[in-house]
Amino acid sequence: MTTLPETPNALVELRSGVLHFTFNRPDARNAMSVGLLNDLCNTFDAIAEDRSIRAVVLRGAGGNFCAGGDIKDMASARQAPRTQHSDPVIDYSRAFGTMLRKVNEAPQATIALIEGAVLGGGFGLCCVSDVAIAVADARFGLPETGLGLPPAQIAPFVVERVGLTEARRLGVCGGRFDGAEAARLGLVHFVESDAASLEARLDEVLDQIRRCAPQANAVTKRIMLGVSRADPDDLLDDAARDFAECLRGDEGTEGTMAFIEKRLPNWAAKD
Structure with a gap:
């Protein structure tokens, strides 16, 4: 069983095979401090x-998803001295990209449950989730350019999520919009009217995920994420090898036999 690390800036709870990770800086609208970044x-x-x-x-926690990077940490990085081998501002910025890539490429299904402010780094986290569920009055935005900054580490993931033309518009206009517009853009998958509906949708999505084999999900994500990064023939060759390995493995054997025997596979939630 995995030993979870200490997370001073987040609440972490494992229930029924689902890890609930709650950003716990409500006084700062859950702005992504260096500490919270490391916890994640x-x-x-x-x-x-x-x-x-x-x-x-x-x-x-507290009704906001994440209000982006912590401005105080940005100021600290700017004031820290540069050396021949290190630039604190570059290191600070690049750490966001590392975090987004870890979440994006996680073998587990990732779900963003979105309320309140969804800005900057929070916007980026929405872009790298497998399933994003938002309340209608959530407030999305890319405020960086209004601060004289580019959304540097977030931008590639925004382009992948909503496409280049919409990403350009959002970037140069500091895009601000609600849950309905987020759904139109393809940024989120579901928009709910209130917190109760949000939780109900989460339960529905988790039920669907539990019907899928965990290793098959991990391989599926890896193949899909490679679509834009590889030679098409190399990608399809790799995908064929992944398919063969899965079919011959425990999950493939159990899943196909369960289908033939008209029963649920052993990983699926039982009614």
Whole structure:
């Protein structure tokens, strides 16, 4: 069983194969401090090989998802001295990209449960979730350019999520919009009217994920994420090898036999 790291800036709870990771800086609207960034990275590192954890639910305490990077940490990085081998501002910015990539490439299904402010780094986390569920009055935005900054580490993931033309518009206009517009853009998958409906939708999505084999989900994500990064023939060759390995493995054997025998496979939730 995975030993979860300490997370001073987040509430972490494992229930029925689902890791609930709650950003716990409500006074700062869950702005992504260096500490919270490290908590998130350390947690995803810890669970990377654990297929008993089927999904990770990301959410924020106090009614906000995440209001982006912590401005105080940005100021501290700017004031820190540069050396021949290190630039604190570059290191600070690049750490966001590392975190987003870890979440994006996690073998588990990742779900963003979105309320309130979804800005900057929070916007980026929405872009790298497998399933994003938002309340209608959530407030999305890319405020960086209004601060004289580019959304540097977030931008590639925004382009992948909503496409280049919409990403350009949002970037240069500092895009601000609600849950309905987020759904139109393809940023989120479901928009709910209130907190109760949000939780009900989460339960529905988790039920669907539990019907899927965990290793098959991990391989599926890896193949899909490689679509835009590889030569098409190389990608299809790799996918064929992945398929063969899965078909011959425990999950493929159990899943196909369960289908033939007209029963649920052993990983699926029982009614």
